[in-house]
Amino acid sequence: MIENLISLVMTASSESEALKAIPRHAAEITKLSDEDVDQLLAKLAELSISDSVTPLPDDQGNWKPRFDLLIPVMQALLVRELKQIKDAKPGDELALAWEGARLQNFETLYLAVAPDSQLPNHLLRWLATGAESGRLELWVQLMGDQPPEDRTGIGLAFAPLMNVEFTPPEWFLDSLIDAPTRHSQVAPAIYDLCNFFYRHQLVEQHPAQIRLEALNELLGQLVGNLKQIESGKINPNIDVKAINRQVADSVALIVALCDTFALVDYQVAAENIIEAMLLRHRRVQTESAAALARLGYPEGEKALIAMAAAPVSRLRVLAYAEELGFLNKISLELQGEIAIAESQLAIWLSEPEQMGLAPTHIELVDNCEQYWPSYEHPVQCYLFRYRYGKGENAHSNIGICGPLTHAFAADIGHLSPEDCYALFSGWQTTHQEIFQMSVEQATQLHRSETRRMQSLLNEQEIEDLQIQTAGSFFGEALLIATGTLEGTTGTAIADQNDVTWIPSGTEHAPIDWELAYALWRGRRLLATFNHQD
Numbered sequence: 001m002i003e004n005l006i007s008l009v010m011t012a013s014s015e016s017e018a019l020k021a022i023p024r025h026a027a028e029i030t031k032l033s034d035e036d037v038d039q040l041l042a043k044l045a046e047l048s049i050s051d052s053v054t055p056l057p058d059d060q061g062n063w064k065p066r067f068d069l070l071i072p073v074m075q076a077l078l079v080r081e082l083k084q085i086k087d088a089k090p091g092d093e094l095a096l097a098w099e100g101a102r103l104q105n106f107e108t109l110y111l112a113v114a115p116d117s118q119l120p121n122h123l124l125r126w127l128a129t130g131a132e133s134g135r136l137e138l139w140v141q142l143m144g145d146q147p148p149e150d151r152t153g154i155g156l157a158f159a160p161l162m163n164v165e166f167t168p169p170e171w172f173l174d175s176l177i178d179a180p181t182r183h184s185q186v187a188p189a190i191y192d193l194c195n196f197f198y199r200h201q202l203v204e205q206h207p208a209q210i211r212l213e214a215l216n217e218l219l220g221q222l223v224g225n226l227k228q229i230e231s232g233k234i235n236p237n238i239d240v241k242a243i244n245r246q247v248a249d250s251v252a253l254i255v256a257l258c259d260t261f262a263l264v265d266y267q268v269a270a271e272n273i274i275e276a277m278l279l280r281h282r283r284v285q286t287e288s289a290a291a292l293a294r295l296g297y298p299e300g301e302k303a304l305i306a307m308a309a310a311p312v313s314r315l316r317v318l319a320y321a322e323e324l325g326f327l328n329k330i331s332l333e334l335q336g337e338i339a340i341a342e343s344q345l346a347i348w349l350s351e352p353e354q355m356g357l358a359p360t361h362i363e364l365v366d367n368c369e370q371y372w373p374s375y376e377h378p379v380q381c382y383l384f385r386y387r388y389g390k391g392e393n394a395h396s397n398i399g400i401c402g403p404l405t406h407a408f409a410a411d412i413g414h415l416s417p418e419d420c421y422a423l424f425s426g427w428q429t430t431h432q433e434i435f436q437m438s439v440e441q442a443t444q445l446h447r448s449e450t451r452r453m454q455s456l457l458n459e460q461e462i463e464d465l466q467i468q469t470a471g472s473f474f475g476e477a478l479l480i481a482t483g484t485l486e487g488t489t490g491t492a493i494a495d496q497n498d499v500t501w502i503p504s505g506t507e508h509a510p511i512d513w514e515l516a517y518a519l520w521r522g523r524r525l526l527a528t529f530n531h532q533d
Contacts, residue, residue, distance in 0.1 A: 003043075029076035030083065037077065038102055044070065045105035074122040081129055097132045110142055120148035124157035131166050140172065144179035147186045151248060152352065158189050164200050173197070173207040188252035195259050206264050219257045219272045222250045223279065230280055247281075248352075254284055258291035270295055277303055282358065286313045290320040301326055308334045311346035312358035338364055341382040341401040348405045349386060359386040365398060366417035371529035372403040373429040379403050383420050385413065397509075400424045411509035418526075419519060426522025427515065433474045434521065442470030446477040453479040453494040460485065460499050462492055468513045473521060480517050491516030 032040065098106070106127065113119045127139050148154060161168070177194065181187045194207040208215060226247065228234070234243060254276055261269040276288040277300070286307055292300030304320055307313040308330045318335060321327040333339060342362055350358040365383040372379050381402040388395040398420050399407035406428075412420055443450045450470070457465060462483035468491075471478040479494045490503040491513040500520055504510035511519070 026072035026076040029073060030080040032080065037080075038105075040073075041102055041105045041109070044073075045108040068117050068119055070119055071122050074119065074126055078122075078126045078129060081126070098130070098134055103134060103138055107138060107142070111146060115146055116149040118150050118153055120146075121150055121153035121156040124148065125159060128157065128160040131160065131163075133169070136169070136172055137175075140175045140180065143176070143186060144183075147180060147183045149185055151185055151245075154186060154189050157186075158193055161193060162196050164202070167202055168197055173203065177207050177211070184246075184249040184253070188249070188256040191253070191256035191260055195256065195263055198263055206260065208260055209264065212261070212264065212266050212268075215257055215260065216266070216269045216272060219254060219261075219269060219276070222254050222257075223272060223276045226250055226254075226279055226281070226284075227275075251281055251284055255287040258288050262291035262294035265295065267295060270297060274299065282307075282310065282313050286316050286320075290316075290324075293320070293324050301329075305329055310358070311339075311343045311362055312350050314339065314343035315347065337380065338367065338382065341367075341380075342384060344405050345382075345384050345386070345399045345401045345407070349399065349407065354407070355388065357388075359388055360390070361387040366420075368417075368421075370421070370526065373425060373431075373525055373529065375403060381421060383417055404428050408515065409509060410511045410515055411506040412511065414505055415519075419523070422522030422526055423515065423519040424522065425526055426518035426520065429521065429525060431474075433472070436469050436471050439467055439470050439479070442477060442479070449477040449496060450479065452496060453477070456494045456499050457481055457492055460492060460501070465492075469517075471517065473524065478517075480513055482513050493517060493520045 029037075029040070106123070110120065110123050113123070124139060124142065127135050127142075143157075148157060160166075173194070176190055181190050191208065197203045198206040229243065229247060257269075258273055258276065260266075261273065270292065273288050273292050273295070274297075276284055277292060279285065279288075285303065289300045289303035289307065293304060294300070301324065304317050305326070308317045308321070314334060318327065318330065321330055327335075342364070346358050346362055349355045362384050365385050367380065367382045369378045369380050371377075372381070379402055381400065384399050384401065385396060386399055386407070396413055397407055398412050398415070399405075400420070404424065406424060408423075408427075412423060415423065437445075439450070454467075457467075457479065462481070462485050465481055465483040467479055467481045469480050471480060476495060481492045481494070482490070483492065484490075485492075485501055488503050489510070490501055491511075493500045493502070493516065502511065502516040502519055504512070504516075
């Protein structure tokens with residue numbers, strides 16, 4: 001299995017079946033012995049120094065490190081170790097203390113991986129899981145020498161250590177807060193980890209206690225830099241990506257430092273925290289106001305109460321208001337279910353993987369209680385129309401909150417609330433009896449049914465008719481096709497009795513055939529679950 005896995009990593013291409021086979025092989029890793037794991041890691045270390053390892057094009061044609069193919073492997077190794085820990089009985093010896101050879105092979109592999117790929121965070125997560133001194137020493141060393149640069153996944157590397165059952169050794173804290181904090185991408189996570197240890201009384205003194213004066217100076221510098229960026233005073237020689245990265249790192253570190261100062265009651269930092277609260281960045285405003293309130297300044301409480309009106313800040317504000325004892329000063333309307341759902345969608349939209357910023361306007365379109373796939377009891381469902389910008393250039397769409405929080409890139413603003421619910425439901429639901437297959441497979445399995453559906457499609461006078469795929473919905477055969485009907489592009493879904501036509505909608509953000517098919521499925525699912533005719 002190990003040789004086959006290595007071969008797949010070496011030969012995989014963007015259109016290769018090997019890409020699908022790697023996760024299947026990785027699943028077998030959970031069954032490996034400790035000796036087999038050592039052999040696998042040694043082979044991967046050999047692979048890391050091979051000149052034959054070439055980059056791999058992804059689905060968009062961009063080149064990415066071939067080592068990212070190993071992410072399922074690292075996830076399987078982690079699952080294997082967690083299972084060992086869970087199944088261990090008193091007196092059992094686990095192979096958590098890595099020997100020199102395994103540590104060396106791990107280090108060789110890690111240093112060969114591009115820091116900006118996704119794999120380093122997965123590697124560090126596995127390394128930290130054992131929380132044994134040899135592994136922790138290497139973890140700190142790598143974090144200082146070549147920390148991961150993929151900001152979105154850095155939490156993975158720190159997750160095993162944010163555990164109330166882990167007592168951090170003193171040397172670990174001293175080493176961690178030394179060299180690694182020089183790297184802007186990991187410094188916020190390091191201080192968050194120190195705050196976690198102190199908040200949960202895992203350490204007697206905050207690890208950053210002796211550095212508070214220097215950290216307060218750093219906070220002042222960070223706030224000053226963000227003020228300049230907000231005022232437009234930016235070096236024209238710095239590209240936009242670098243500026244965005246600088247802002248993201250600064251925001252994360254300001255938030256962590258504000259929490260640190262509030263935890264240790266460092267009153268000297270209040271002046272810089274007040275300046276941070278005056279910045280326009282919502283997250284900085286919220287966290288600095290909370291820190292200020294913890295330090296006993298009424299300005300912090302007042303600012304938090306005002307920020308509850310903003311959906312993107314509301315959930316954090318309500319949590320801080322409850323913690324600090326002034327929840328009764330916030331309007332009950334802003335604490336209601338609709339207001340909470342509105343906030344959840346605004347937060348989701350503001351995530352970097354989505355729109356990246358909060359909507360300028362958001363309003364309730366519809367809400368109802370209904371049965372939803374995978375839920376035993378009826379759930380409250382909320383549809384919101386959100387908007388970015390104003391006037392003709394404004395971007396508007398519909399998002400959902402309740403059974404899931406989501407919004408599509410496709411414009412669904414013209415759909416009825418019932419169809420919006422159906423689309424989200426059909427898109428979300430997975431079931432072994434709902435699947436797609438090629439038209440050739442459908443013809444072999446359902447020859448007469450496929451001919452019948454093709455005949456129904458031909459009767460619709462759809463121009464440029466192209467069958468995209470076949471499907472099976474709880475044993476019912478389907479054909480999904482695209483084309484133009486009466487001058488409107490869209491998707492036709494044929495079953496044994498009828499053809500359902502779903503228009504594409506707006507030209508700039510159309511509903512493609514995959515979403516149209518999801519809408520069709522959702523209509524059937526919700527009608528069945530809620531006993532609609």
